[in-house]
Amino acid sequence: MTTKTRFAPSPTGFLHVGGARTALYSWLYAKANQGEFVLRVEDTDIERSTPEAVAAILEGMEWLGLNWDEGPYYQTKRFDRYNEIIAQMLEEGTAYKCYCSRERIEAMREEQAANGEAQKYDGHCRDLEPRDTDEPYVIRFKNPTEGSVVFDDHVRGRIEFANDTLDDLIIARSDGTPTYNFCVVVDDWDMGITCVVRGEDHINNTPRQINILKALGAPVPEYAHVSMILGDDGAKLSKRHGAVGVMQYRDDGYLPEALLNYLVRLGWSHGDQEVFSVEEMTNLFKLEDINKAASAFNTEKLNWLNQHYIKESDPAHVAKYLEWHMQDQNIDTANGPALTEIVTALSERAKTLKELAASSRYFYEDFAEFDATAAKKHLRGVALEPLQVMQKKLAELPEWTVEAIHQAIQDTAAELEVGMGKVGMPLRVAVTGAGMSPAVDLTIFLVGKARSEQRISKAIEFVADRINS
Incomplete structure (x- = not known):
């Protein structure tokens, strides 16, 4: 079977560092196993998804060199397929229409909270006969009530969820649009995904998605849930820690291979080695070597790596990226030395290409x-x-x-x-x-x-x- 992974960002903002690392791990796993890497844009959140965010994600992936073998696929263009599967599930009895009002759901949750119970749908409409009515409804997946879901996570080992703790998940809203957890299942099935690499915040979604896959008679992929990235202060990485969008690192003067090298080491290791070419990453990468613990972002270490790549890379390669910064700083390089000569002359002194460009202005002006x-x-x-x-x-x-x-x-x-x-x-x-x-x-x-x-x-x-x- 061909190994097939995917990166599936939601286009509600830029490609952030955590997403880029997940994409890298997924890409490396596919390449390490002579497999294929799929890019999928999960844009079902129509209100928050924007064309600008889609463009930013694609630009970030291309700048990093994480080329995809298939895609980009867009979920909003696959609604007919989702609705086809939902109709099939209603027919087979693995899904049902739920007519419960918002008020009833809220009262049910308040009562469960007051009794110290887990808040989940109580199955009120689960076994009702279909109604011939115009009243609004959602469609829920009929989750098994007995047994458990067990999967062996590449990063975290054996994970088990009892089915009686899981909700009857809504798979289609009252307006007919399918929900995230359902679309993901159909996509992974249709696209032949064999291993899902994603953030640890999706662990609770996994048993629900596995149960839907089983109900569809679809193969269940393997899973690897990676930990979050923290700032230097131990808090979740955010804008206040500095640049968190991938293209901001381009703007700040980092080479893509330096950022890739830094990201791969942000939770993965191979002995004491710090510097890895993309070829070395591909040859050495194993999901099982990813650390379970959260990783802290260290800008000083990224700067060290970036300076290493500026000094050690082919000057022509560095010059290709330096040119963008010269233009960004309005430095006309037409009347002056070749950028390769600038790289050779100044590489020992610059931690970033932005610094290198600024310090070379006197050669041209x-x-x-x-x-x-x-x-x-x-x-x-x-x-x-x-x-x-x-x-x-x-x-x-x-x-x-x-x-x-x-x-x-x-x-x-x-x-x-x-x-x-x-x-x-x-x-x-x-x-x-x-x-x-x-x-x-x-x-x-x-x-x-x-x-x-x-x-x-x-x-x-x-x-x-x-x-x-």
Whole structure:
């Protein structure tokens, strides 16, 4: 049998971190078993589902590289199928019409609560003969009253629910629309899902869904219920902990493979290994290795991983994602070094692509003024002669290379009998406007000959004005 998993988000908002991790685990399980991964949009909550949320989910999945083999399927386009199955269940007696009013249901629950009983439907309409009436009704599943539902969860082991604790679930509302728990069952059956990976908040739904599957004579998939993700403070992850939507991490400068690597380790492990390529994840992933306990999100660890991927990945790959940030920050890269060169030069210094883009602006744009602190320290009177000599040497270079520039700096320091820092630091501030940059010879090379000479002239003028003021 082909392994088949699914990710089935509700389009009521962005693709959040918890959903992305569930999607990743489901995707990895399918790939690890040479199976198929299905994307299904559970949009039966018509009032809250929006096209914008659907687009955000698809965008998040595509950015993460969690490509699906089938779908996306939409539940709202499958109502005819659901109604067909409901009619069949009414005919076979595994479902029934319930005419109980809202007032009766509320009074029943109040009485059960007062008696310390579990609040569930009392089966009032369960064995009534069908009525020829126009009064409103819902359709309920006739849940077994004896025995129990047992399933072996890949993460949590054996789980058992006594059938007499389960409700006669509503499978169609009074307006005729099918309910979530019923649609999920029909979808998993029709789509041949063999393993359902989802959040632990669905554990109570599982026995109800298994009973419906059995009533339909459908195969029961395997299940894996994963724990929630907590914030650093131990509370459920929410907006107050920072970015929780996947695309916000894109906006904040994270590489998709860094986020994937972080998410896979947020509840799953393979020894002490921290860094995993997607290929390694696929080869090593087992649902049984997922931790039962909740996991805490740690932004510092994500930053460490992201910096690792920025430094260690192919510069061309990083540049592809950096380009989005350059555009987002309105940095025109047409007149300046290739982004691959920027990645190579600055990767050691940046934790995020957003930082990398911001720190590279001077390679493409002239700056209005020098950083005050850096200028005060390095653009003093003693810097005038080194800047003037360097300007002359750079203008006379027969070829514009890092090696030639480095030699010019060395020659200037030797000629003036000063340390390399007395030449390099004023040069750095002159060319970048600030006191931090990659190696000054590489920086000057990437800024370019004409632009470097122009900025050194500006620095010489700045120093001269300072001497004369």
